[in-house]
Amino acid sequence: MSKDTNRLMGHADEADGIEEYDNPLPDWWLGLFWLCILWAIGYGVHYHFIGNRSQEAEFQAEMAAAAIRWPVQGAEDVVFAMTDEAIQGGEGVYTTYCFVCHGTQLEGGIGQSFLDEVWLHGSAPEDVIRTITEGVPEKGMAPWGSILSAEQINQAAAYVLAKNAEALGIPLEEITQGSGEPEGSEGAHEEGSGEEAGEASGEHSEGGDPGTI
Numbered sequence: 457m458s459k460d461t462n463r464l465m466g467h468a469d470e471a472d473g474i475e476e477y478d479n480p481l482p483d484w485w486l487g488l489f490w491l492c493i494l495w496a497i498g499y500g501v502h503y504h505f506i507g508n509r510s511q512e513a514e515f516q517a518e519m520a521a522a523a524i525r526w527p528v529q530g531a532e533d534v535v536f537a538m539t540d541e542a543i544q545g546g547e548g549v550y551t552t553y554c555f556v557c558h559g560t561q562l563e564g565g566i567g568q569s570f571l572d573e574v575w576l577h578g579s580a581p582e583d584v585i586r587t588i589t590e591g592v593p594e595k596g597m598a599p600w601g602s603i604l605s606a607e608q609i610n611q612a613a614a615y616v617l618a619k620n621a622e623a624l625g626i627p628l629e630e631i632t633q634g635s636g637e638p639e640g641s642e643g644a645h646e647e648g649s650g651e652e653a654g655e656a657s658g659e660h661s662e663g664g665d666p667g668t669i
């Protein structure tokens with residue numbers, strides 16, 4: 457197919473004598489152009505209607521996958537165990553996540569000090585576990601249940617309580633008693649054995665401890 461490539465547009469009068477050719481686009485270029493348009497229509501139809509994909513659906517799917525991959529801990533998923541391993545593990549959790557607000561020596565800062573007898577949200581293990589899990593978002597304390605595992609939450613609670621007992625000169629056993637069921641909750645626990653902690657927190661949810669304000 458031959459094309460006329462020498463037709464002038466007749467712009468010379470308006471454009472200081474500069475002329476312009478009216479050259480048609482090359483066939484290969486036009487072909488690609490139409491192909492792109494056809495492909496875009498096909499892709500759009502497939503994306504929205506056949507594949508039924510959308511950013512929102514992808515977001516929901518990713519969130520659902522994340523909820524399975526990183527389950528949100530409830531306070532009832534955490535079994536309190538005041539063991540040496542838990543306290544040691546808790547030091548790691550504390551120095552990673554908590555020290556920025558509660559101080560490297562637990563002396564407090566943005567968050568509470570853990571070296572005195574003042575507890576705004578209760579000093580019984582189940583209270584502390586609940587505070588850590590659910591946080592106090594309006595005061596800047598994050599709900600760690602969505603960030604830490606049940607085991608890590610127990611470790612953090614054990615560490616904070618052990619350090620508190622040490623600072624106040626209280627024997628550790630007294631704290632362990634606060635949970636109501638110290639035995640049967642030793643060692644590192646994975647999720648899945650939450651009934652004990654649930655019971656314990658039910659029994660002692662309010663005013664069970666002299667330190668509770």
Ligand code: HEC
Pocket residue numbers: 549550553554555556557558566567568574575576577578584587588592595596597598600612613616
């Ligand atoms: C961004 C700052 C911040 C971080 C990080 C933080 N906290 Fe807190 N935390 C606070 C604040 C602020 C409060 C006080 C809430 C209030 O005034 O009611 C608090 C309160 C607490 C309490 C309750 C104290 C009481 O008096 O009853 C506990 C327990 C606690 N945090 C544990 C932790 C643990 C464990 C971590 C790490 C996993 C942690 N916090 C990380 C800011 C933080």
